[in-house]
Amino acid sequence: xxxxxxxxxxxxxxxxxxxxxxxxxxxxxxxxxxxxxxxxxxxxxxxxxxxxxxxxxxxxxxxxxxxxxxxxxxxxxxxxxxxxxxxxxxxxxxxxxxxxxxxxxxxxxxxxxxxxxxxxxxxxxxxxxxxxxxxxxxxxxxxxxxxxxxxxxxxxxxxxxxxxxxxxxxxxxxxxxxxxxxxxxxxxxxxxxxxxxxxxxxxxxxxxxxxxxxxxxxxxxxxxxxxxxxxxxxxxxxxxxxxxxxxxxxxxxxxxxx
Amino acid sequence: xxxxxxxxxxxxxxxxxxxxxxxxxxxxxxxxxxxxxxxxxxxxxxxxxxxxxxxxxxxxxxxxxxxxxxxxxxxxxxxxxxxxxxxxxxxxxxxxxxxxxxxxxxxxxxxxxxxxxxxxxxxxxxxxxxxxxxxxxxxxxxxxxxxxxxxxxxxxxxxxxxxxxxxxxxxxxxxxxxxxxxxxxxxxxxxxxxxxxxxxxxxxxxxxxxxxxxxxxxxxxxxxxxxxxxxxxxxxxxxxxxxxxxxxxxxxxxxxxxxxxxxxxxxxxxxx
Amino acid sequence: xxxxxxxxxxxxxxxxxxxxxxxxxxxxxxxxxxxxxxxxxxxxxxxxxxxxxxxxxxxxxxxxxxxxxxxxxxxxxxxxxxxxxxxxxxxxxxxxxxxxxxxxxxxxxxxxxxxxxxxxxxxxxxxxxxxxxxxxxxxxxxxxxxxxxxxxxxxxxxxxxxxxxxxxxxxxxxxxxxxxxxxxxxxxxxxxxxxxxxxxxxxxxxxxxxxxxxxxxxxxxxxxxxxxxxxxxxxxxxx
Numbered sequence: 001x002x003x004x005x006x007x008x009x010x011x012x013x014x015x016x017x018x019x020x021x022x023x024x025x026x027x028x029x030x031x032x033x034x035x036x037x038x039x040x041x042x043x044x045x046x047x048x049x050x051x052x053x054x055x056x057x058x059x060x061x062x063x064x065x066x067x068x069x070x071x072x073x074x075x076x077x078x079x080x081x082x083x084x085x086x087x088x089x090x091x092x093x094x095x096x097x098x099x100x101x102x103x104x105x106x107x108x109x110x111x112x113x114x115x116x117x118x119x120x121x122x123x124x125x126x127x128x129x130x131x132x133x134x135x136x137x138x139x140x141x142x143x144x145x146x147x148x149x150x151x152x153x154x155x156x157x158x159x160x161x162x163x164x165x166x167x168x169x170x171x172x173x174x175x176x177x178x179x180x181x182x183x184x185x186x187x188x189x190x191x192x193x194x195x196x197x198x199x200x201x202x203x204x205x206x207x208x209x210x211x212x213x214x215x216x217x218x219x220x221x222x223x224x225x226x227x228x229x230x231x232x233x234x235x236x237x238x239x240x241x242x243x244x245x246x247x248x249x250x251x252x253x254x255x256x257x258x
Numbered sequence: 259x260x261x262x263x264x265x266x267x268x269x270x271x272x273x274x275x276x277x278x279x280x281x282x283x284x285x286x287x288x289x290x291x292x293x294x295x296x297x298x299x300x301x302x303x304x305x306x307x308x309x310x311x312x313x314x315x316x317x318x319x320x321x322x323x324x325x326x327x328x329x330x331x332x333x334x335x336x337x338x339x340x341x342x343x344x345x346x347x348x349x350x351x352x353x354x355x356x357x358x359x360x361x362x363x364x365x366x367x368x369x370x371x372x373x374x375x376x377x378x379x380x381x382x383x384x385x386x387x388x389x390x391x392x393x394x395x396x397x398x399x400x401x402x403x404x405x406x407x408x409x410x411x412x413x414x415x416x417x418x419x420x421x422x423x424x425x426x427x428x429x430x431x432x433x434x435x436x437x438x439x440x441x442x443x444x445x446x447x448x449x450x451x452x453x454x455x456x457x458x459x460x461x462x463x464x465x466x467x468x469x470x471x472x473x474x475x476x477x478x479x480x481x482x483x484x485x486x487x488x489x490x491x492x493x494x495x496x497x498x499x500x501x502x503x504x505x506x507x508x509x510x511x512x513x514x515x516x517x518x519x520x521x522x523x524x525x526x527x528x529x530x
Numbered sequence: 531x532x533x534x535x536x537x538x539x540x541x542x543x544x545x546x547x548x549x550x551x552x553x554x555x556x557x558x559x560x561x562x563x564x565x566x567x568x569x570x571x572x573x574x575x576x577x578x579x580x581x582x583x584x585x586x587x588x589x590x591x592x593x594x595x596x597x598x599x600x601x602x603x604x605x606x607x608x609x610x611x612x613x614x615x616x617x618x619x620x621x622x623x624x625x626x627x628x629x630x631x632x633x634x635x636x637x638x639x640x641x642x643x644x645x646x647x648x649x650x651x652x653x654x655x656x657x658x659x660x661x662x663x664x665x666x667x668x669x670x671x672x673x674x675x676x677x678x679x680x681x682x683x684x685x686x687x688x689x690x691x692x693x694x695x696x697x698x699x700x701x702x703x704x705x706x707x708x709x710x711x712x713x714x715x716x717x718x719x720x721x722x723x724x725x726x727x728x729x730x731x732x733x734x735x736x737x738x739x740x741x742x743x744x745x746x747x748x749x750x751x752x753x754x755x756x757x758x759x760x761x762x763x764x765x766x767x768x769x
Contacts, residue, residue, distance in 0.1 A: 070261055072265065099360075100369075200502060201503060205495065207493075209489055211488075
């Protein structure tokens with residue numbers, strides 16, 4: 001059978017210098033790349049790379065609700081599909097939606113519901129498609145961070161953007177932004193999404209084992225990371241539109257000089 | 259695809275009544291914000307199951323059955339048995355449940371209860387192995403919701419735990435290619451006793467164990483699953499809004515005491 | 531109370547960004563929490579007196595009563611046609627809102643408009659409870675028999691029209707084309723030749739791309755005249 005050998009369990013998740021397998025410190029985020037407006041047909045789109053995660057998000061809407069019976073008379077319905085590409089993980093994943101994908105679709109949708117001004121578009125749907133092209137731990141959080149950008153890129157009015165990040169426990173120590181191996185062989189994982197101005201936590205899950213005090217520390221760490229990500233989101237959006245402005249102005253100056 | 263659920267079929271007047279009462283510190287059934295509804299637990303009702311329990315939480319009714327069968331381990335854990343948790347929101351339990359494949363609510367319920375049991379290492383997975391890499395015991399936890407009057411997660415979590423505590427398994431041995439049942443009955447070995455505690459945020463008040471009417475007006479809900487040592491093994495936020503960080507911290511602290519109370523009830527009922 | 535601008539006017543702002551603090555009046559896409567005013571979309575911050583608002587950089591068309599729109603017939607019903615006006619809601623053009631004979635002679639609606647036809651229409655009615663209602667009773671309205679259909683972001687239409695119609699007038703004059711601008715981002719172009727239509731279409735896309743830049747009108751005029759030079763040269767070479 002075509003089976004790749006299982007990646008081996010790493011000997012240590014934290015080395016004697018206090019660095020993780022990928023060289024990060026415990027409180028360090030993975031390298032992040034954010035892009036908006038990269039798809040042509042979608043109303044809004046965004047792409048995120050966070051460590052080895054590669055996630056593409058598209059937004060269609062607000063558009064007429066089909067079938068009509070799912071529409072709500074006073075607001076838009078938000079629909080969210082979190083889906084992993086079959087080649088996104090070590091062992092090929094069956095493309096049919098799994099129970100995990102269904103749960104994640106729900107919690108991701110619920111993390112974004114509070115910020116979208118759905119009252120402005122009754123009887124429509126706003127559709128969010130999150131495609132995980134490559135997965136390496138923390139994909140639901142990265143998906144939420146990118147989904148907020150895609151919604152903003154679609155011009156859908158929203159109170160603010162939502163940023164998300166996970167904190168975990170590896171070899172007894174709290175660590176920010178777990179990779180897949182760290183989540184698999186670690187002791188706990190807490191994905192968190194924060195709406196910063198309103199100060200609301202809109203995604204919160206946990207699995208593993210944590211004392212109350214460990215949870216408190218980890219939770220606070222995750223909230224801080226969300227604020228960092230939020231600043232990155234804002235920068236990406238402003239930069240995208242500022243560059244168009246700058247490029248045209250540069251050309252104009254060049255012509256004047258010529 | 260997950261879609262914003264349709265509004266619950268409740269008059270705005272009623273919704274307002276519930277919200278106003280909660281804000282005043284009283285609830286529609288006159289409980290305080292930190293009180294559970296009356297809880298009744300019965301075990302051993304389904305003789306064909308290895309273990310079973312029925313929980314009445316207020317008017318919500320959930321039945322859990324445990325079946326222990328022989329199966330093969332997962333390829334990446336050849337030295338562990340298998341745990342599968344499945345919840346069904348059967349149509350007879352509520353006008354809003356339809357027949358068909360599990361809804362996202364059923365899946366979420368299954369996975370939250372599963373996380374509690376799995377992450378607290380309640381089951382000694384290694385003790386379920388009969389032949390490493392080949393033959394293991396598979397523990398099926400099947401949760402059947404019979405009547406939906408709110409807070410199915412806590413009712414299901416209690417029913418699952420009570421059913422596990424109630425479960426008896428016979429001694430199994432592998433001889434050549436066959437698995438022989440050597441008879442006898444011993445309690446399914448358990449190392450931990452996780453209990454889920456669910457909070458709802460109604461406007462700005464946090465209440466424990468929301469009834470259906472309270473779920474219909476709540477902003478958001480937070481489930482915290484606590485193990486026998488008072489540590490956290492699972493959490494799940496649900497609903498269309500959110501909690502402030504301080505509300506989260508307050509709920510987590512309250513969960514420890516509530517879980518202990520309910521655990522005591524479960525152990526008393528299951529052992530009796 | 532003091533009114534302070536926090537973000538810079540004419541600059542890009544993001545959702546959730548603080549625009550101002552104080553008693554400002556709230557215009558489009560600005561909302562208030564306490565004393566702070568925030569942006570509700572990605573756009574350009576504009577300040578008009580003490581009114582703060584954000585002009586969105588992107589966004590679909592949201593129907594408004596009285597708007598001129600260009601739409602495509604997508605279905606024929608019992609009493610009218612369904613029209614795609616590139617909005618979150620499908621529009622309805624009832625037969626009663628078309629000029630022409632009434633009564634039993636008017637049985638077959640497909641003799642008026644077919645699926646795929648383009649129409650210029652006006653939004654007669656629209657509110658939260660029902661889809662937009664169109665009419666083609668009016669000068670210049672009705673089926674569009676020829677020309678190019680250009681679809682751009684509805685948010686850029688004001689720029690395409692320009693202050694007091696300056697941009698659109700310039701485009702029509704320089705390209706020698708007839709151009710009708712639908713508020714819904716659909717623009718109809720008719721030229722004397724496919725070549726002049728192509729230049730006009732290119733100019734419209736350029737406005738969409740560079741809407742928020744300085745000196746756009748001059749750059750477009752430049753582009754159009756360069757294209758015409760190429761056209762003329764090509765013309766003389768083939769002649």
